[in-house]
Amino acid sequence: MGGGAAFSRSDGSPKRRQIVTAAERLFLAHGYGAVSMDAIARAAQVSKATLYAHFASKDALFAGVVAEVGSDNPVAGDLFPTDNPDLLGQLRRIGHSALHFMLRERTLSIYRVTMAETARFPELGRVFYENGPQRFRQMFQTWVAGQVARGVVTAEDPSIASDQFMALLRCGVFFRASLSLQPPPTDAEIDATVEAAVATWLKAFAAPAG
Amino acid sequence: MGGGAAFSRSDGSPKRRQIVTAAERLFLAHGYGAVSMDAIARAAQVSKATLYAHFASKDALFAGVVAEVGSDNPVAGDLFPTDNPDLLGQLRRIGHSALHFMLRERTLSIYRVTMAETARFPELGRVFYENGPQRFRQMFQTWVAGQVARGVVTAEDPSIASDQFMALLRCGVFFRASLSLQPPPTDAEIDATVEAAVATWLKAFAAPAG
DNA sequence: GTCTATAGGCCGATAGAC
DNA sequence: GTCTATCGGCCTATAGAC
Numbered sequence: 113m114g115g116g117a118a119f120s121r122s123d124g125s126p127k128r129r130q131i132v133t134a135a136e137r138l139f140l141a142h143g144y145g146a147v148s149m150d151a152i153a154r155a156a157q158v159s160k161a162t163l164y165a166h167f168a169s170k171d172a173l174f175a176g177v178v179a180e181v182g183s184d185n186p187v188a189g190d191l192f193p194t195d196n197p198d199l200l201g202q203l204r205r206i207g208h209s210a211l212h213f214m215l216r217e218r219t220l221s222i223y224r225v226t227m228a229e230t231a232r233f234p235e236l237g238r239v240f241y242e243n244g245p246q247r248f249r250q251m252f253q254t255w256v257a258g259q260v261a262r263g264v265v266t267a268e269d270p271s272i273a274s275d276q277f278m279a280l281l282r283c284g285v286f287f288r289a290s291l292s293l294q295p296p297p298t299d300a301e302i303d304a305t306v307e308a309a310v311a312t313w314l315k316a317f318a319a320p321a322g
Numbered sequence: 323m324g325g326g327a328a329f330s331r332s333d334g335s336p337k338r339r340q341i342v343t344a345a346e347r348l349f350l351a352h353g354y355g356a357v358s359m360d361a362i363a364r365a366a367q368v369s370k371a372t373l374y375a376h377f378a379s380k381d382a383l384f385a386g387v388v389a390e391v392g393s394d395n396p397v398a399g400d401l402f403p404t405d406n407p408d409l410l411g412q413l414r415r416i417g418h419s420a421l422h423f424m425l426r427e428r429t430l431s432i433y434r435v436t437m438a439e440t441a442r443f444p445e446l447g448r449v450f451y452e453n454g455p456q457r458f459r460q461m462f463q464t465w466v467a468g469q470v471a472r473g474v475v476t477a478e479d480p481s482i483a484s485d486q487f488m489a490l491l492r493c494g495v496f497f498r499a500s501l502s503l504q505p506p507p508t509d510a511e512i513d514a515t516v517e518a519a520v521a522t523w524l525k526a527f528a529a530p531a532g
Numbered sequence: 533g534t535c536t537a538t539a540g541g542c543c544g545a546t547a548g549a550c
Numbered sequence: 551g552t553c554t555a556t557c558g559g560c561c562t563a564t565a566g567a568c
Contacts, residue, residue, distance in 0.1 A: 145355025159535050228438030230502040237501030272518050279493030284485040291447030292440040308482050316522040369553055
């Protein structure tokens with residue numbers, strides 16, 4: 113909130129910023145239907161009329177929050193190193209970063225709200241997928257293609273290899289966390305999941321040593 | 323969400339049946355928050371007072387629907403054959419049945435509503451998991467143990483092998499369908515997903531020939 | 533732009549007759 | 551048990567002053 117180089121995504125209005133911030137927190141915590149415009153106005157410390165001066169309706173505010181959330185994506189390309197020749201080490205690092213990101217409470221909340229509201233807002237699923245999983249998927253496919261070119265990976269279809277690696281990461285811990293079955297997945301559980309995913313993926317796609 | 327896992331399914335009252343059926347359809351289609359008690363009463367062709375004579379509150383009705391939905395689980399033990407010695411064939415059959423079930427619109431709706439309301443009803447995720455994925459998981463673990471005993475599968479931890487097979491099935495098609503990104507997954511897509519899952523799983527867990 | 537105050541409607545839940 | 555009719559409250563959205 114200080115003078116950092118923040119995204120001036122919407123516009124310079126501080127009230128608008130307050131509204132979006134508060135709305136994001138409440139929508140992600142409780143879902144669209146359970147949050148009232150009164151509650152958002154109260155949390156943002158503005159009046160309801162001000163709120164409606166910036167957003168024409170509750171739907172429009174929700175759409176604004178979704179756009180804001182989608183633009184903030186920390187999974188960057190530097191997740192994929194090209195200098196390190198160690199295949200196992202690279203895969204471990206990628207898997208660890210990806211799973212940690214997927215298990216963040218914020219990420220899980222976005223996932224839950226998206227699935228909850230795809231009926232009311234059909235566009236929502238697409239926005240989420242393209243800003244999240246799809247972006248990672250494409251970067252991972254590029255990485256796989258690089259490893260194939262190096263001769264250390266054999267994958268007929270890089271998109272399947274990519275989908276399967278992400279699926280292996282989502283197995284167990286993430287699936288249960290998304291259902292709120294285990295609030296804090298321990299580091300040991302995360303490590304074990306990544307290790308198992310990497311092991312299985314390598315058995316399927318590592319090129320035969322020779 | 324009061325009351326334990328009651329078993330009063332075949333309640334003789336036809337009105338109660340009408341109510342639960344209508345409520346299930348509406349809750350699964352639109353989510354908890356978007357469905358009013360008026361709408362349920364209208365769809366069930368009873369008065370709102372009758373509705374409240376059978377269920378003390380909207381929450382209680384939702385809980386009743388969840389219990390009803392959870393008790394209707396078609397993934398039976400006969401999914402896992404023991405007479406067929408063909409490992410590949412067995413795995414294909416299991417994967418096909420499981421993925422088809424997961425892709426049914428009803429199954430996807432239950433999954434969406436569950437994820438949507440875990441904040442409001444903390445019990446919900448557990449009920450869903452135990453009646454659905456957990457049941458399949460245990461059956462698959464038993465099947466894996468049998469294959470290990472036969473010497474055709476090598477798995478240090480059957481629970482990981484089981485989680486990973488389910489995750490490989492959920493990869494791609496199911497993940498996108500759960501976000502309503504592709505309304506009708508074609509049979510070809512399903513076949514390809516199963517085939518890829520089986521292939522990867524066997525490379526990781528099939529015992530070395532000889 | 534921002535506020536206070538309120539309109540107008542729908543919601544969950546109930547009263548009372550039968 | 552089932553109905554009609556209704557209550558009190560909270561909801562989204564707006565009017566009007568400044």
